[in-house]
Amino acid sequence: MFWLPDTAPDKIEVVWCATSGVTRAREKTTSHVVIIDTGSALTKACVAGSRPLQAAVLRTGDVVGTPTDVVRDQHIGSVDAVARLWGHVIRVGLGLDPTSTEVVVSGPADPTNDDAERTAEVLFEVLGVRAGVMVQRPLLALWRRRTLEGLVVDAGHDSTRGWPVVEGHVILAEAFTYPVGGRGIEAYLCTLLRQMGYTVPKDLSMEDVRRMKEELCTVRLTGAEGPKYTTTGQDAFTTPEGLEVDLGPITECAAEPLFDPAVLGIDERPLGEMVAGVIGQDRDFLLKIATTRNIVVTGGMSLLPGYVERLRHETRQRVGDDVEFKMRGSEDATMDTCMGGYIFGTLRTTRKLLVTKERLRTEGAWQLCPL
Ligand SMILES: Nc1ncnc2c1ncn2[C@@H]1O[C@H](COP(=O)(O)OP(=O)(O)OP(=O)(O)O)[C@@H](O)[C@H]1O
Ligand SMILES: [Mg+2]
Numbered sequence: 001m002f003w004l005p006d007t008a009p010d011k012i013e014v015v016w017c018a019t020s021g022v023t024r025a026r027e028k029t030t031s032h033v034v035i036i037d038t039g040s041a042l043t044k045a046c047v048a049g050s051r052p053l054q055a056a057v058l059r060t061g062d063v064v065g066t067p068t069d070v071v072r073d074q075h076i077g078s079v080d081a082v083a084r085l086w087g088h089v090i091r092v093g094l095g096l097d098p099t100s101t102e103v104v105v106s107g108p109a110d111p112t113n114d115d116a117e118r119t120a121e122v123l124f125e126v127l128g129v130r131a132g133v134m135v136q137r138p139l140l141a142l143w144r145r146r147t148l149e150g151l152v153v154d155a156g157h158d159s160t161r162g163w164p165v166v167e168g169h170v171i172l173a174e175a176f177t178y179p180v181g182g183r184g185i186e187a188y189l190c191t192l193l194r195q196m197g198y199t200v201p202k203d204l205s206m207e208d209v210r211r212m213k214e215e216l217c218t219v220r221l222t223g224a225e226g227p228k229y230t231t232t233g234q235d236a237f238t239t240p241e242g243l244e245v246d247l248g249p250i251t252e253c254a255a256e257p258l259f260d261p262a263v264l265g266i267d268e269r270p271l272g273e274m275v276a277g278v279i280g281q282d283r284d285f286l287l288k289i290a291t292t293r294n295i296v297v298t299g300g301m302s303l304l305p306g307y308v309e310r311l312r313h314e315t316r317q318r319v320g321d322d323v324e325f326k327m328r329g330s331e332d333a334t335m336d337t338c339m340g341g342y343i344f345g346t347l348r349t350t351r352k353l354l355v356t357k358e359r360l361r362t363e364g365a366w367q368l369c370p371l
């Protein structure tokens with residue numbers, strides 16, 4: 001267990017990054033440790049040690065067009081696209097010259113040679129940063145909670161992933177991917193809206209659908225007393241063009257595929273069953289102790305009202321009353337990984353894991369993945 005350095009602010013101020021602009025060059029002589037968490041919907045970045053802690057956030061697609069060019073199933077995409085994105089977020093989002101930075105990037109739970117080589121090429125050959133390191137996303141999400149053990153459930157845009165971590169090691173053999181995330185919910189919302197007679201895109205843009213998802217949708221809760229709803233008390237949406245849409249019960253059922261894949265006709269286990277499969281009765285005690293104590297729910301989709309309660313309930317139903325577990329979400333779930341990187345980049349011990357180009361040249365790109 002370690003603690004957030006005294007200097008780490010616990011409030012994050014999110015600043016949306018412009019989609020175009022020039023470097024507001026700060027001092028080039030000082031080295032800044034920059035953290036970049038690349039997501040298929042949102043790319044988040046901040047500077048370690050900065051106060052107030054401001055995070056630059058941008059829509060990945062606004063910079064690279066096709067987000068799968070930069071991240072696909074959590075792995076690093078094309079060097080050109082990634083360089084454009086990271087260069088943009090450092091220069092425009094954080095106002096820094098890349099050559100004055102050391103960079104901590106979030107990487108896949110199962111980094112490959114390809115991930116290491118592409119990351120090294122972007123950081124050192126294209127951007128010319130001073131040093132770099134790639135840290136597995138689940139570790140950064142846990143570091144934010146100041147621990148290196150637990151089960152990270154990351155409900156992102158692409159999908160929902162479960163990563164058990166024991167003593168700082170991601171147990172890949174027990175990791176899972178549940179196929180629905182934010183993108184799947186937007187697609188399902190489109191289907192429901194079309195059934196109501198709206199055309200998408202035309203009457204409604206994909207931007208409208210995204211806002212409906214983020215601002216109006218809630219998660220249906222089921223309990224002994226039957227279904228119960230967490231409602232935002234609002235189900236009316238007005239487009240910028242003035243079209244009024246009464247979403248009615250859609251706001252409460254659009255998120256169902258996040259838990260029950262059968263709604264979309266996907267032949268997969270429900271999310272609660274996947275979580276229960278990791279922490280359940282018959283598991284190895286090391287895995288069980290590490291994961292039941294600390295289930296960290298993160299990622300933007302977990303911000304839907306009722307998400308954590310529903311997942312807790314679905315898991316409880318499957319593991320029974322004998323297995324005690326602790327499951328927590330976070331108020332700024334999209335920023336967890338980035339905040340973990342802030343801690344990583346602030347502590348003197350972990351900062352030593354950043355490697356320079358010279359060291360990579362003699363020892364190989366794999367040195368970028370020290371953990
Ligand atoms: N307040 C909110 N309520 C509901 N959904 C939200 C909210 N904020 C963001 N989202 C959704 O969460 C997703 C973005 O979350 P996150 O940043 O964790 O994903 P990502 O890292 O881009 O995706 P991935 O990790 O799958 O590549 C998007 O689908 C976005 O619409
Ligand atoms: Mg993510």
